[in-house]
Amino acid sequence: MSDTSTPRRSPQGKGEHGRRPNTLFKNLNAKIASIPMILTALCVFVGGTAWTVVYSFTDSKLLPRLRFVGLEQYERLWSSQRWLVSIENLAIYGVLSLVFSLLIGFVLAALLDQKIRFEDTFRTIYLYPFALSFIVTGLVWQWILNPDFGVQHVVRSLGWESFVFDPLYTKEIVIYGILFAGLWQGTGLVMCLMLAGLRGIDEDIWKAARVDGIPMWKTYLFIVIPMMRPVFITTLVIITSGIVKLYDLVVAQTGGGPGNASEVPAKYVYEFMFRAQNLGQGFAASTMMLLTVAIILVPWAYLEFGRRR
Amino acid sequence: MSNPATLAAAVAGASAIAKDLAGPRGPKPRAAFSRRNIILYGTLIMVALYYLLPLYVMVVTSLKGMPEIRLGNIFSPPMEITFEPWVKAWATACTGLNCDGLSRGFWNSVRITVPSVFLSIAIASVNGYALANWRFKGAETFFIILIFGAFIPYQVMLYPIVILLREIGLYGTLTGLVLVHSIFGMPILTLLFRNYFASLPEELFKAARVDGAGFWGIYFRIMLPMSLPIFVVAIILQVTGIWNDFLFGVVYTRPDTYPMTVQLNNIVNSTQGVKEYNVNMAATLITGLVPLAIYFISGKLFVRGIAAGAVKG
Missing domain, CATH: 1.10.3720.10 (MetI-like)
Incomplete structure (x- = not known):
């Protein structure tokens, strides 16, 4: 920020070759320019995360304080009905949105890959929801699923009087209403990634499969999909890290209601940190979120980067 | 032509020429209304309509008056187009005590x-x-x-x-x-x-x-x-x-x-x-x-x- 203008006056990184007065001053400008990055990495990402984890073992209420109480916050967390509902919701939403967005995304990509006309138009239409925020998405679907005016009302006015479709105000299925909106917003992205993956597959594979008389669906299932493994893994990581952060959509679409039926972990964290002023609970809940991401991320990072080195 | 590399290049060149001479490239054109095409484009269009629906509903609803919304159907186009809601949303809608939209x-x-x-x-x-x-x-x-x-x-x-x-x-x-x-x-x-x-x-x-x-x-x-x-x-x-x-x-x-x-x-x-x-x-x-x-x-x-x-x- 303010340091970007100062290094111009400082001496150039001399001593790239030959004499080296001090390794600290080697490449000095690059180091000065990287200060924002270093500060962010250390102070915010490492420091902030460590801070939250440490304070999750304290009994902080309104203000953070270092009075350690061991695992008490976690015990309280896991005995809280609200947290259990959040976890269950996230699990349902997570698994289903993973399965369906991969399935729909891949099928759409495969359809678009059939050398069709107006491919750009179709792709533009499928992807536009992704440009919209979760708030906008949530509000639109709240309106469409509104029982008094939306889909339920329309079907009833067509003559089917007993038709019931009211996900947003029914406790048991409210998370599916959110899933619906989430899929509408996110499948375009998956389609795009899959399409890129399909385009990366050699034409000759298709020719060879055709020569061998393998039906198309079999070629996709047994040849193309295994070849697209890296794309699938990347997509998986992207979708999962997005799922854990699920927050705005719920806030906009249901506000966590009816009751606490559509609560999710990210919202639980926010409520406890900034509304209920029970910081310790918020820290413990966010640490659990971190743990979830770590469980997914570490094996992936190991596979991705461990292999190459 | 004893050098295998030149040979390979020559063969590649020849086959490229042959390819060009073989007429238009790509798969054989199909009839426009084959069963496959109808299913393919049908699916794509249906899905596209589904994706466009919320945008359409947003536009349509925002152009209706409240009486029309209470009576009608969220998917029907507005009978009477009004820009009142837009003006209100932009300039006078309230959040808490502020009413400047x-x-x-x-x-x-x-x-x-x-x-x-x-x-x-x-x-x-x-x-x-x-x-x-x-x-x-x-x-x-x-x-x-x-x-x-x-x-x-x-x-x-x-x-x-x-x-x-x-x-x-x-x-x-x-x-x-x-x-x-x-x-x-x-x-x-x-x-x-x-x-x-x-x-x-x-x-x-x-x-x-x-x-x-x-x-x-x-x-x-x-x-x-x-x-x-x-x-x-x-x-x-x-x-x-x-x-x-x-x-x-x-x-x-x-x-x-x-x-x-x-x-x-x-x-x-x-x-x-x-x-x-x-x-x-x-x-x-x-x-x-x-x-x-x-x-x-x-x-x-x-x-x-x-x-x-x-x-x-």
Whole structure:
């Protein structure tokens, strides 16, 4: 920020070759320019995360304080009905949105890959929801699923009087209403990634499969999909890290209601940190979120980067 | 022709010529209305209609009057087009005590987005440049931490940042939020720029070094002019991302500095008063217009941006 203008006056990184007065001053400008990055990495990402984890073992209420109480916050967390509902919701939403967005995304990509006309138009239409925020998405679907005016009302006015479709105000299925909106917003992205993956597959594979008389669906299932493994893994990581952060959509679409039926972990964290002023609970809940991401991320990072080195 | 390499080249050349002579390339054209085509295009069009439906409903609802909404069907086009809801959503809709509509949130969002985009791209491009061309010891380590940071749930870092911002006296201000956006935009943008700069020919950099250009000289005179496309991609990515942000807006600003998304949510989900669905939908549509405009104008570049920025989640 303010340091970007100062290094111009400082001496150039001399001593790239030959004499080296001090390794600290080697490449000095690059180091000065990287200060924002270093500060962010250390102070915010490492420091902030460590801070939250440490304070999750304290009994902080309104203000953070270092009075350690061991695992008490976690015990309280896991005995809280609200947290259990959040976890269950996230699990349902997570698994289903993973399965369906991969399935729909891949099928759409495969359809678009059939050398069709107006491919750009179709792709533009499928992807536009992704440009919209979760708030906008949530509000639109709240309106469409509104029982008094939306889909339920329309079907009833067509003559089917007993038709019931009211996900947003029914406790048991409210998370599916959110899933619906989430899929509408996110499948375009998956389609795009899959399409890129399909385009990366050699034409000759298709020719060879055709020569061998393998039906198309079999070629996709047994040849193309295994070849697209890296794309699938990347997509998986992207979708999962997005799922854990699920927050705005719920806030906009249901506000966590009816009751606490559509609560999710990210919202639980926010409520406890900034509304209920029970910081310790918020820290413990966010640490659990971190743990979830770590469980997914570490094996992936190991596979991705461990292999190459 | 004894050299196998020349032979192979000749064969390849010959087959290429043969290919050209064989007439139009690609698969055999099919009849326009084959069963396969009907199923294929039918599916694609149905899916496209499903994706377009919410946009259509938003537009239609926002142009109706409330009496018509109460009587009719959300999918039917308006019988009488009125722009009243748009005007109301923009200028007089209430959130709490303020009744100056979404315009306040819009200008807040502009005042947040413009400096955030500028600052985050400035920092990240220099970072990427340093990482690609001026490696120093330990740089990779910080970079890996940064990339991992992109995956850490924001909730984990929310409160420490509140404390940091409070310490430097920026908590609740637009400047504070700009700083937060720059921090969280850094991982993905740095990756974007690092990969781009690393793909530029190294001779260019070396030639500039030989000519005596330094760190900033090379950055401003060579790298910057050469990488306009990647800057455009970064701008698209950041503008849509920051405009659509809700979490940081709600945590780090106060009611009078709320960005548009937060204000929109407060307008629509407020529990007081009679619900005016047409105003709500007009407000929703207005909020969505900026990213939609960027999306439709930028086209392929947007796709490139999200393919690169998808890591952000």
